[in-house]
Amino acid sequence: MNFSRREFLQRCVNSMAYFTVSSAFPRVFARPIKAASRVVEVRDDKLKRVGDDVNPEAAGRMLNRALQKLMQANSDLSAWKSLFNPRERVGIKVSCLPGRKLSSSVGLVHAIVEGLGLAGIPAKNIIVWERTARELKEAGFSLSRRGVRVAGTDEYPNGGYDNRITFAGSVGTCFSVLMEKVDAVISVPVLKDHDIAGISAGMKNFYGAIFNPNKYHGNGCNPFVADLCTHPLIRDKLRLVVLDASRLQLQNGPAFFHRYAMEYGGLVLGTDPVAVDTVGWHIVDRERVKKGLKTLKQVNRLPGYIATAEKRGLGHMQGAYIDRIIL
Amino acid sequence: MTESSFDRLNRREFLKLGATGLGCAAFAIPGFAGETKGHEAEYYEKLKDGKIKCHICPQECEVTNRERGTCGTRENRDGKYYTLVYGQVAAANIDPIEKKPLFHYHPTKKAFSIATPGCNFICKFCQNWEISQKRPEQVKTVEFSAKNVIFNARNRHCPIVAHTYTEPVIFFEFMRDCAMIGKEAGIPNVMVSNGFIQEKPMRELCRHLGAVKIDLKAFTDDFYQKICGGKLKPVLDTIRVVKEEGIWLELVVLIIPTLNDSPREIDQMTKWIYRELGPDVPLHFSRYYPTFMLQNIPPTPPETLYRCRKIALNNGLNFVYIGNILTEAANTYCPHCGSLLIERAGFAAEIVGMKKNRCAKCGQLIPGVFD
Numbered sequence: 260m261n262f263s264r265r266e267f268l269q270r271c272v273n274s275m276a277y278f279t280v281s282s283a284f285p286r287v288f289a290r291p292i293k294a295a296s297r298v299v300e301v302r303d304d305k306l307k308r309v310g311d312d313v314n315p316e317a318a319g320r321m322l323n324r325a326l327q328k329l330m331q332a333n334s335d336l337s338a339w340k341s342l343f344n345p346r347e348r349v350g351i352k353v354s355c356l357p358g359r360k361l362s363s364s365v366g367l368v369h370a371i372v373e374g375l376g377l378a379g380i381p382a383k384n385i386i387v388w389e390r391t392a393r394e395l396k397e398a399g400f401s402l403s404r405r406g407v408r409v410a411g412t413d414e415y416p417n418g419g420y421d422n423r424i425t426f427a428g429s430v431g432t433c434f435s436v437l438m439e440k441v442d443a444v445i446s447v448p449v450l451k452d453h454d455i456a457g458i459s460a461g462m463k464n465f466y467g468a469i470f471n472p473n474k475y476h477g478n479g480c481n482p483f484v485a486d487l488c489t490h491p492l493i494r495d496k497l498r499l500v501v502l503d504a505s506r507l508q509l510q511n512g513p514a515f516f517h518r519y520a521m522e523y524g525g526l527v528l529g530t531d532p533v534a535v536d537t538v539g540w541h542i543v544d545r546e547r548v549k550k551g552l553k554t555l556k557q558v559n560r561l562p563g564y565i566a567t568a569e570k571r572g573l574g575h576m577q578g579a580y581i582d583r584i585i586l
Numbered sequence: 587m588t589e590s591s592f593d594r595l596n597r598r599e600f601l602k603l604g605a606t607g608l609g610c611a612a613f614a615i616p617g618f619a620g621e622t623k624g625h626e627a628e629y630y631e632k633l634k635d636g637k638i639k640c641h642i643c644p645q646e647c648e649v650t651n652r653e654r655g656t657c658g659t660r661e662n663r664d665g666k667y668y669t670l671v672y673g674q675v676a677a678a679n680i681d682p683i684e685k686k687p688l689f690h691y692h693p694t695k696k697a698f699s700i701a702t703p704g705c706n707f708i709c710k711f712c713q714n715w716e717i718s719q720k721r722p723e724q725v726k727t728v729e730f731s732a733k734n735v736i737f738n739a740r741n742r743h744c745p746i747v748a749h750t751y752t753e754p755v756i757f758f759e760f761m762r763d764c765a766m767i768g769k770e771a772g773i774p775n776v777m778v779s780n781g782f783i784q785e786k787p788m789r790e791l792c793r794h795l796g797a798v799k800i801d802l803k804a805f806t807d808d809f810y811q812k813i814c815g816g817k818l819k820p821v822l823d824t825i826r827v828v829k830e831e832g833i834w835l836e837l838v839v840l841i842i843p844t845l846n847d848s849p850r851e852i853d854q855m856t857k858w859i860y861r862e863l864g865p866d867v868p869l870h871f872s873r874y875y876p877t878f879m880l881q882n883i884p885p886t887p888p889e890t891l892y893r894c895r896k897i898a899l900n901n902g903l904n905f906v907y908i909g910n911i912l913t914e915a916a917n918t919y920c921p922h923c924g925s926l927l928i929e930r931a932g933f934a935a936e937i938v939g940m941k942k943n944r945c946a947k948c949g950q951l952i953p954g955v956f957d
Contacts, residue, residue, distance in 0.1 A: 348591060356652055386592045391723060408592045418724035422716070424879055431710070431879040440592050454637070454650045471719050473658035474708045474815065511635050514651030 295582040296531030296575045298538045301325040302585070306505050307524040311359045312366045312399060313505045318526075319370035322501070325528045326374065328584055336377050342498055342530075343443060345379030349498075350441035351387045354448035354464050355398035361515040362398030363447045363503050367526070371445060371501065372407055382406040388437050390467045412437055412468075420470040428486030428571070432469040443498040450527065450539045451508035452519070452547075456480040457555050457562030459513050460539040461500035461532045462488050462573075479560065485568035488532060494573065500535040502527035509547050521546060533574030534581045536565050625672035627660050628759055629787050636665040643706045643755050643782050644820040656815070657756040658721040659704035671702035672760045674727040675735075676717045677751050680742055682933040686778050687909055689868050689918060690954025691797040691834050692746060693928055694935045697776065698739035701751035702760065703727065706782055708815040709803065710879035711842060718752040719878075732763035736771050746796070750778035758787055765794035781824035782816050788824055792831035797955065799836045800825055804846035805855035813845065813880075822858070829863050834955050836868040838909070841886045841894055843874070849897060856898040865904045865921075866953040871895055873910035888913070905953075922950035 301324060305317035323335040332338035343349060351371055353363035368387055375385055385407045389395050392402055392411030403409045412419035412435040420433040438444070448464035455476050456463055463484050466472035475483035488494060504525035511519050523546070529535035540562055544554045555561055569576040629641040633648065640647045640655050647655030649662040659671045681699045683692055703725040705718040712718055717725050730738070739747045747768050749761045754777050765775035774796025781800040783791075792798075800821065803810060807818045828835045837859065841847045859867060871894045873886045891908045895915055898906040908915035918928040920939070925947040927939040939946045943956040 358652070383591050404593065410592065413723055418720065420720075420724060424715075426879070437592065454648075470721070470724055471658070471708070473654050473656055473721065474719070476656070477815075511637075511650065513653065514636070516635065 295580050296529060296534035297329055297582040297584065298527060298529040298531070298534045299325040299329045299584045299586065300525060300527050300538060300542075302504075302523070302525040304524050306526065307522040308364065308506050311364075313364045315366035315369040318364070318367045318505075319373055321526055322367070322370045322374065322528075325526055325586060328586060329528050329530070335374070339374045339378035343375060343378040343380055345381075347380060347442040348384040348386070348440065349375055349380055350437055350444045350496075351385070352444055352446050352448075352464055352468065353387060353389050353395070353398070353400075354459070354467060355389045355394040355400070356467075357449070357451075357508075357513050357515045358397050359399050361449055361451060361506065361508055361513070361520070362394075363449055364505055365399045367501070367503050367505070368400075368447060371447065383408075386410060386437060386441065388412065388435070390435075410437075418470070425490065425492075427488075427490035428482060430469075430475060430483055430486045430490075432471055432487070434470075434490075434492055435468045438468050438492045438496070441496065444493070444496045445499045445501060446497060446532070447501045447503060449506070449508070450502040450504040450525075450542065452510050452512035452543055452555075453480075453562075454512060454560075456484065456564065457560045458536070458540050458543050460502055460536040461529075462536055462564070462568060465493055468493070479563050481563040482567040482571075484564035485571050485573065488568060488573055489571050497532060498530065500527075500529055500532050502535060502539050504539070504542065507543065507546060509543060509550060510552055519550075521550070531574035531581075533565060533568045533576050536562070536568075537576045537581060538583060540565060623672075623674070624661070624663065624668035624670060625759065627667040627669040629784065630660075630667040632665060636662070638662045638665070638667045640667065641784055642758055642787055644784060644817060645706055645782075654721075655706075657704045657706045657753075659702070659756050669757065669759055670722045671704055671727075671757045673730050673732070674702050674722055675700050675730045676703045676725045676727045677701045677714075678728070678730075678738070680744055681748065681750075682935065683746060683748070683776075684930060684933045684935050686748055686750060686776065686799050687838065687870050687872075687907070688776060688797055688799055688834075688836055689870070689907060689928070689930075689935075690836065690905070690952070690956075691776065692955060692957060693918075693937060695746055695957075696742075696744045697746040697748035697750075698735070698742060698744035699748040699750050700730070700735060701749070701754075702757040703752060704756045705753035705780075706756055706816070707753065707780055709780075710813050711840065711874060712878045713875075714751045715878040732760065732767050735764045736768050736773055739768070739773050740771070745773060747773055747775045748778060749775060753782075754779050755783040755787075758783075758791070762791055762794060765791065765796075769794050769796075779824075780814075780816070781821040781828075783824055784820075785823065785827055788827050789831060792828065792833050795833055797834035797836070798828045799838060800828070801838050801840065802855065803840065805851045805858070806846070809846055822862075826862060829867070835863070836870065838870040838872055839894075840872045840874050841890055842880070843883055843886055843890065845883070847886070847890050847894065849893065852894045852897045853901065856901040856903055859898075860902045865902050867903070868905040868907060868954075869898055869903055870907045870909045871898075873908075875910070891915075918952070920945040920948060920950050920952070923948040927952060 355362040453459040904921040
């Protein structure tokens with residue numbers, strides 16, 4: 260490993276400071292400080308899908324309200340600005356595998372783009388993306404090369420994946436080139452039951468960012484989802500998770516099944532992907548029970564990758580460390 | 587509206603794209619397929635709620651609507667199962683049959699060698715991962731019909747078609763159709779496989795194939811699970827089935843230092859081969875080179891390969907070869923008188939001591955399929 264002179268000196272100073280302070284205050288530094296992760300859940304009838312989409316204006320109002328609470332800001336502007344820098348290029352990773360009825364809603368994504376605009380990010384520096392252009396089109400997105408880019412990874416050269424193998428724990432893969440092109444990522448999946456993983460939410464959405472997700476569905480996707488999210492491209496760039504819970508799928512996901520779908524009219528926001536997925540899981544379980552279905556634990560489909568993600572230091576799963584705010 | 591900043595190319599990307607474009611223009615073939623087409627798959631079961639259980643390989647994937655199995659090439663579309671790689675050829679080359687390697691099957695002949703994207707394993711040492719580990723839509727393919735494959739083989743003076751490079755099990759339907767047409771046309775098809783296939787489809791294939799080469803990755807289930815994402819037993823079962831069906835069979839073991847090269851494991855493996863298949867199944871020990879996800883282990887030392895060969899010979903196997911290095915251990919010798927029968931250097935081969943399928947010196951019958 261090579262350091263520049265500046266980096267070397269900086270590391271020496273940091274190390275000295277750490278040892279000096281930690282020896283003086285052993286109790287404080289004996290274990291990592293666990294700050295609670297805030298997760299905001301907002302629910303409103305206006306967020307329910309009409310046809311297969313949500314009303315963008317209603318989505319925008321709910322989103323901004325939730326984001327203000329999440330960032331403890333006093334305006335939409337300051338909430339968005341506290342998360343994004345105007346010079347950044349931002350990717351919105353949507354989830355479109357199940358088709359229009361259960362993909363990230365276009366109206367919600369529109370509201371997120373407006374919010375990024377508030378933060379001063381020019382349209383040309385925003386990209387809404389998924390694995391393939393076909394999936395985006397089927398979900399109701401219009402592909403665009405001007406202004407806000409809406410694109411499938413497959414529109415880029417060589418299939419759109421980096422040709423270098425990169426590792427994250429048990430996962431060896433090539434990432435979508437779009438993960439490298441952006442400075443920050445917003446994960447916008449639909450909250451749904453997943454027949455193998457238990458639930459599919461903010462972390463599993465990144466299976467759509469790698470070239471070989473089919474190789475990592477064994478053992479309920481555990482530890483693979485968690486390991487994947489430890490990769491610096493995700494860990495360092497994931498800035499916000501917005502679970503689209505306007506329509507939930509409670510059983511037989513990730514495909515859309517009318518019988519098991521429900522209009523929930525909700526959004527779940529957070530910056531800690533583990534905490535957000537935990538809340539998402541609890542919502543799915545609670546609604547399953549209300550519909551007379553067994554919990555995911557009872558059907559032996561606990562989303563074990565969430566606990567693994569907590570062990571990997573990606574965030575909090577324990578209730579005591581999740582500051583859950585319901586609006 | 588301004589142009590999105592995500593489409594800007596740096597100089598290197600621009601040059602690469604330009605070169606690729608020129609390459610495509612130079613070698614364009616009608617029927618270039620950019621999207622995944624569907625052809626109904628075989629060997630699957632419809633479960634309740636639109637789910638599907640795949641019975642082509644022992645992974646036995648249960649696939650919900652719009653999802654795919656481990657191979658990434660078979661997709662559930664509203665309760666019907668489709669193979670997305672039927673006729674979608676990602677690689678087509680003319681190779682010596684020795685490259686497969688098949689040493690006792692029409693030696694010195696050329697094989698029209700094809701592959702579609704995808705594999706049911708995730709071998710960390712895969713040499714062809716850029717087509718085997720990708721999903722069909724991530725790989726450029728050319729559309730071939732089964733007839734077209736046989737036509738191309740004949741036109742290019744190849745008496746054999748080889749299904750190779752990736753895992754032919756995942757393009758079972760296409761391989762089977764090629765093999766059926768090829769058999770009628772006098773162009774036998776061979777399968778170069780990991781052997782991870784269920785019994786029924788394998789027996790069906792055996793009715794049409796000329797030969798099978800199976801990669802026996804190791805002799806421990808642990809290796810299969812951790813390094814390949816598979817299991818050992820189904821592979822051993824397939825090897826037995828191929829032998830039982832009377833199809834010409836050769837085995838290859840890629841020896842990877844510290845992972846599958848212990849004398850004990852090689853001893854157990856070769857004893858099993860002798861016991862279950864007899865002494866005349868050719869066994870190839872190949873040298874590994876770092877690639878794909880296994881970059882931290884150096885190439886196999888030649889001494890290790892010689893040691894493995896010695897163990898196999900001591901256990902009674904008659905035809906034990908060493909591959910991926912230049913060595914006399916790639917030659918075929920008569921197990922009775924020791925005469926040199928076929929001399930090989932790299933993929934070049936010359937029959938020097940055989941008359942038809944016998945040793946020219948002592949008349950010993952040499953197992954295999956010779957012209």
